[in-house]
Each structure stands twice: as structure tokens, then as C-alpha cells.
Amino acid sequence: MLSQIRPAIVLLVLFTALTGLAYPLAITGIAQAVMPNQANGSLLTTSAGPVGSALIGQNFATDKYFHSRPSATQAQDPAHPDDSSKTIDAPYNAANSTGSNLGPTSQKLLDRVKADVDARRAAGATGVIPADAVTTSASGLDPHISPENALAQVAAVAKARNLPEDKVRAVVEANIEGRALGLIGEPRVNVLRLNMALDALTSS
Template sequence: MLSRLRRDLLSSIVAVVALTVILGVAYPLLVTGLSAVAMPDRAGGSLVERGGTVVGSKLLAQDGRRPVVGADGQPQEDADGDPVLQADPRLFQARPSATGYAANATAFANLGPNSADTRDATKANLDAYLALERPYDHDLTVAGVPADAVQTSASGLDPHISRRNAWIQARRVAATRRLPYARVLELVDDATDGRALGVLGEPGVNVLALNLALDRASSSTSGGAR
């Protein structure tokens, strides 16, 4: 009986060690190596640099909001002590995020479509979107707001927005940056990625790439000064 127990225990230990080496070490190294050869940019995180400094990844959305500063020149805080944020009007805004755009905590809201919390969150996002965009697009209605402007993505870090969403935001960005609307639309087109494999999903506008292109366009228009 003890001999059989020892054999079973030894077999279990060998299996755990072997599977750990194969699936926990060898397989990840193999996949990483193949990825580095076949698609080095993606394997390295699709990092985006500006002036030699990494400013983000093409695969991750960034928070386009900025702290609200009070009359005393200090950032305002909410009841929980967190900074109060508002959308930067000079930037295209990514989709709402359930994680506050934290790349180390990707998740979705995990709320059902009939949830009161989902209704309230969507209503709050809708109101904020209309308040931001209507001053520059007086004809914008609730029915004209794209779903991706008010709903979070599954990861909370989707780097893309729909073209419809980008076209609406383009009026605000063009006005605040004092760029021709047509020029901003050209940059939207340049930052648009096509369907996956040519057939899956819809084209999407990469927000980080678009905002960086806008910075370059604004700098060239103002003679190199922001």
C-alpha cells in the first residue's frame, strides 16, 4: 500500500514538473520567439515613441481627460479624495473605460443590459458626450451618438473608436486647435485601421495615433510652437 502511494506521489510530482516546464517555460518561450520573428512590433508591445520617448502603445487606449483646477490653482478632488477629471477639448477621446484606462487591470463593467447601474452609467456617459460635443455640433442628437461613445469595451482599453465617433469629435478638435476641419478629417482617415483580415469587424480610428498626428499638425501650423 505504501509502495503504491509512493509511486502515485512520484508520478504526480513528475507530471507537475514536466507540465510546468513544457507549458510554463518552453511553450511561452517558443511563442515569444516566433512572435518576435514574425511580428516584432506587436511582440514588443506596439510601442509608440515621440522624440525618443515612449508615449504609449497602439494597442492600448489612454485617458484623454485632465484634472479640473479650482480657483486656488489646485486640482479639485471628489468625496473619495480622487482628482476630478474632465475631457481635454484638444484631444480625441477614447471609449469610456470601466478601469479608468489602467493597463494593469483590464476588465469590463460586468453588468447586465437590464441593470440599473448600466442604465445610469450609460446615461452619464451620454450626457457628458453631448455636453462636450454639442457646442461644436448644434445638430447632434441623442440618436446620433454612436454606441462606442457611451459604452465601455470588453477590455476597457480598446484603442479604437468608430469613424462616426471620430467625425463628431473632429469639429471640436478642429475648433480648439484652430485647424481646418477638412485637415482634421484627413488625419482621421490616416489613423483609421481597416477590418481585421479584411472582413472581420468594422474599421476603427486609433485614438493615440490620431492625437499624436494632431500634435504634429498643430506644431507645424504654429511654426513649431504649441
């Protein structure tokens, strides 16, 4: 019986060492050597330290910052710590990536989109409101907005910072990322990078 168990134990130990230790350590070492920034979370930093990741959106609430697209992520309601079915809105909750799952006939979705459009109008937006300004992404953590969405916010941000609109627009245009390899995806603006560039402009 021992002769039958011994090979199984040896294989278990061997493959645990290979797949549980050697392989992860090798991949971690290669990632740190080849692309350390991405391996460490694509963190963006200032002189004060890390301010966030370029891969995960944040909720910018004040008028002096460009706003990310809406987020439908939620968190457990602290008033009901023992009931996971009780949740509250928690925009850009990186621990709970999710979409809203609301369909096009949902009155709740229609009411929220209308409220977001009205808020954009009240903030001074004119013309067509970009779709990504009032709709959530599938992950709820999208760090990017469309150039049209960013440009539509220029007037409000410039007013809040007491800056000329053309100067703020130039910051937006400088932060537009093109299609990958010129073909893949759509032009986009990373909101955190844009707001960091705006802070650097106003502090200089």
C-alpha cells in the same frame, strides 16, 4: 525504491527543461525574429520615447485630444489598502481588464449614459451620438473607436486646437482602419494613433 523514483525525477527534470526553458525561449526567439513589434507590446513612440501601446486604450481627458470610449475598469481604493472589495474608478487600468457588468435595466448605467450624452451635447455634438461614445467595451481597454465616434468629435477638437474642421477631419479619415482581409470586423480608428497624428500635424 530508488529504481522507481529515479525515472520520475529524470522525467521531471527533462520536462521542466523542455517546457519551462527550451520551449518558452524558442517561442520568444521566433516571435522576436518574425514579429518584433507585436512581441514587444506594439509600442508607439515619439522622439520623447514610448507613449503607449496600440493594443491598450488610454484615457484622454483634455479637449484637444479625441476621447476613447468609456472604460469601466477599477483599482483598489488607496484609502482601504487591506480591503480588496473597496474599489475606485480607474479608467483604462491595464492591470484590471473588466466590463461594468451593469445590465440594461440598471439605473446606474442609464444615469451614466445620459450624463455622457449630455456631456457630448455640451461639447457641441449634434445628431445621433454613436453607441461606442457612451458605452464601455467588455475589456475596458479597447484602443479603438468607430469612425462615426471620431468624426463626431472633430468640431470640439478643432475648436480646442484652433484648427479648421476640414483639416482635423482629414486626419481622422487618414487613420480609419478597414476590415481585416476586407471581411473581418468593422472599420475603426485607433485613438492613440489618431492623437499622435494630430500632434504631428500641429507641431509641423
